Amino acid sequence: MxxxxxxxxxxxxxxxxxxxxxxxxxxxxxxxxxxxxxxxxxxxxxxxxxxxxxxxxxxxxxxxxxEPVAYLLGYQAFWTLELEVEPCTLIPRADTERLVEVALSVLEAQEQGASSERLRILDLGTGTGAVALALAAERPNAEVLGVDLIEDAVQLAQRNAAQNRLMNARFLQSSWFDALDNTAVFDLIVSNPPYIDPEDEHLSQGDVRFEPKSALVANNHGLADIEHIIHRAPRFLTASGWLMFEHGYDQANAVQTALCTAGFVAVESFQDLGGNDRVTIGQWPSKKS
The missing domain is CATH 1.10.8 (Helicase, Ruva Protein; domain 3)
Structure with missing residues (x-):
């Protein structure tokens, strides 16, 4: 034929x-x-x-x-990168590029007022390494650490770093902050954590049927992991450091409230290309304030 x-x-x-x-x-x-x-x-x-x-x-x-095309092909384009994908991780999506864009705008402001020290970035729940590697590519002088609970995902992210020749990103198996050194602090913590309600009907539709539920679903209407990260993040943030999340289209108010209650300032949400609230950020106040 x-x-x-x-x-x-x-x-x-x-x-x-x-x-x-x-x-x-x-x-x-x-x-x-x-x-x-x-x-x-x-x-x-x-x-x-x-x-x-x-x-x-x-x-x-x-x-x-x-079955998703990305799994059939074995790769997915994200930002300026081509990333290997496997069923042990979520497929990087265009909406998550908004998280990268907001992170880069925050980093630019930090660089303008920063000392000569390298900026330190933590990506929680890194999966393929998409967000961590996009930031590493755009900020070659930054030190980027990505962590994931799944060892196969960590190995996948490491391969993606090598294939894209990004030497300023490293990856570690960890349940959120648990495996980090007690002295570790970061200027920016980013996360695209599980944020879908376990009862959401969309879990039985489309591509997500083939993706790992552990990377999609969180208790408390999808907010449990976000709230856990907000609770623990201040210990790992520098003064005036930033914490930011990708979240569901209807979760911005809840995430803002959680950040404000925990003591974060400059809390703000940003929309994705579809006009939905997709990223919410907060700054840990300076010790001098």
Whole structure:
């Protein structure tokens, strides 16, 4: 069969499975043929062998069952990076790039008034290392530490750091702050923690069905891990250091309240590209104030 015919058949099979049937099909066929998707526009009449079609059909069948394209490909683009992904971690999403953007704006302000010391950044629940590595790439003079409870995720993040040649990021297995040195302090702590209510109906829909529930779900209507981090973070923040979270679209007020109650100042929320409150930040007050 010609490439054009193979793709047309795949589009029809994925029409009711995904909002992006053409892109999904092209990405999967490009993986099998070991080409870029632009190849299909240049050589639509090229023949797909029986063996190649069998491999493509197997991937397509898994996608029809709802398995995320990123897991089928083994990678996901995030920020300026290409990251290896595995089912032990969440797939990095575009909304999380908003967390990176807000973090960079805070770091820029800190750098302008900082001493010659390197900024120290902690990423809690790092998963693939997406946020930690994006910040490490943008701030090569910063020291970035990412922690995750899952050892497989830590190893994955380490591989992603090596593959993207980011030497200023390291990763550690830890349940939030538990494995950190008693003397560790950070200018910025970021986290994209589990924040979905265990009763949320969306957990049985779409790509999240294949992602680890431990990285998605938190008790107390999705707020338990955020509240735990807020409670413990001051011990690990420098004076005037910042704490920030990605959270659910309807959780900004609750996160703001928790930060203010814990003594944080300059509490503020930021919207994602869809206009939903997505990131909330707070600053630990200076000891002089």
């Amino acid at each position: 010609q490439i054009d015919d193979v793709l047309k058949g795949a589009y029809k099979r994925l029409t009711f499975v995904t909002d992006t049937p053409q892109l999904d099909a092209q990405l999967l066929l490009a993986k099998v043929l070991e080409v870029s998707t632009s190849y299909f526009y240049t050589w639509p009449e090229k023949i797909v062998s029986e063996a190649q079609y069998a491999s493509f059909d197997a991937l397509l069948s898994r996608r029809e069952m709802g």
